[in-house]
Amino acid sequence: DAGVIQSPRHEVTEMGQEVTLRCKPISGHNSLFWYRQTMMRGLELLIYFNNNVPIDDSGMPEDRFSAKMPNASFSTLKIQPSEPRDSAVYFCASSFPWTGPSGNTIYFGEGSWLTVV
Amino acid sequence: AQKVTQAQTEISVVEKEDVTLDCVYETRDTTYYLFWYKQPPSGELVFLIRRNSFDEQNEISGRYSWNFQKSTSSFNFTITASQVVDSAVYFCALSDSGTYKYIFGTGTRLKVLA
Numbered sequence: 094d095a096g097v098i099q100s101p102r103h104e105v106t107e108m109g110q111e112v113t114l115r116c117k118p119i120s121g122h123n124s125l126f127w128y129r130q131t132m133m134r135g136l137e138l139l140i141y142f143n144n145n146v147p148i149d150d151s152g153m154p155e156d157r158f159s160a161k162m163p164n165a166s167f168s169t170l171k172i173q174p175s176e177p178r179d180s181a182v183y184f185c186a187s188s189f190p191w192t193g194p195s196g197n198t199i200y201f202g203e204g205s206w207l208t209v210v
Numbered sequence: 211a212q213k214v215t216q217a218q219t220e221i222s223v224v225e226k227e228d229v230t231l232d233c234v235y236e237t238r239d240t241t242y243y244l245f246w247y248k249q250p251p252s253g254e255l256v257f258l259i260r261r262n263s264f265d266e267q268n269e270i271s272g273r274y275s276w277n278f279q280k281s282t283s284s285f286n287f288t289i290t291a292s293q294v295v296d297s298a299v300y301f302c303a304l305s306d307s308g309t310y311k312y313i314f315g316t317g318t319r320l321k322v323l324a
Contacts, residue, residue: 124310136301136314149310184255188310197243197305199312201255 095119097202099185105208111173114205116185117166126199127160127170128184136184142168175209182206212237214304216315223292224323231287231318233302239263241307244278244285249317250298261285292322 098117106112118125127139140150145162153160157176162168172179186201213236223229235244246258259269261278269276273290289296302315 126310135316136312138311141310182253186255198245198257198260200257201247203252203254206253 097185097187097200099183099202099205101205102203103206103208105210106175108176108209109174110209111171112175112179112207112209114170114183114185114207116168116170116202118168118185118187119200120166121189122187122200123165123190124188125162125168126184126186126188127168128186128201130182130184130204131180139170139183172207175207177209180208212304212306212313214302214313214315216300216302216318218318219316220319220321222321222323225294226291228288228290229292229320229322231289231300231302231320233285233287233315235283235285235302235304235313237304237306239306243305243307245303245305245312246276246285246287247301247303248298249301250295255301258287289320292320294322294324296320297322 097119100115123144125142129137129139137152139152140160141148142162145165158172160170170183182204184201184204186199188199215234218232221229242263244261248256248258259276266278266280275288277286297320299317299319301317303312305312
């Protein structure tokens with residue numbers, strides 16, 4: 094079975110440019126998460142969607158970050174304009190309905206490694 | 211407050227040695243879930259195990275085993291007869307019942323030397 098699919102795997106961009114990261118969750122999962130991983134802060138939850146609706150975006154660092162989930166099989170995380178301090182690994186993850194018997198377990202994608210120069 | 215502590219920053223072992231990765235957690239909830247994830251050098255985060263707070267049975271999966279002890283708030287992970295492919299960063303995580311938020315530990319980097 095296909096896992097969480099993210100693209101691009103690696104992105105190098107110049108400061109000020111727009112970056113769009115993409116995610117396809119596991120089929121049947123209705124919870125979707127975007128995480129960011131850095132050496133300094135570890136793994137941070139940026140935003141959580143349930144049934145395509147953003148439930149908690151309190152982890153989004155600032156207005157330069159936005160996330161959408163137009164349908165159950167696709168989500169984007171956009172950074173505009175990008176800055177060097179945004180350099181990190183961005184993970185998309187998904188799970189079954191959180192309150193269901195198979196919930197609570199998050200499956201991560203391979204990550205998008207972003208470098209802003 | 212919730213907290214996960216992985217006191218071992220980095221461990222190096224020689225192939226075929228057994229190694230235990232420690233995880234200590236704090237929570238006030240009586241219902242919670244504990245997880246282990248593996249992050250190999252290629253970067254992906256791989257789910258290894260989930261354990262709920264009502265199930266203290268130890269679990270074994272091949273060379274991997276997990277020891278959950280509520281009395282000491284620990285959920286330790288042992289790799290038996292380690293292999294070079296086990297080299298990775300291992301994360302322990304906690305999730306209280308009813309919340310989607312994971313509290314991750316800082317990870318333990320395991321290096322298995324040939």
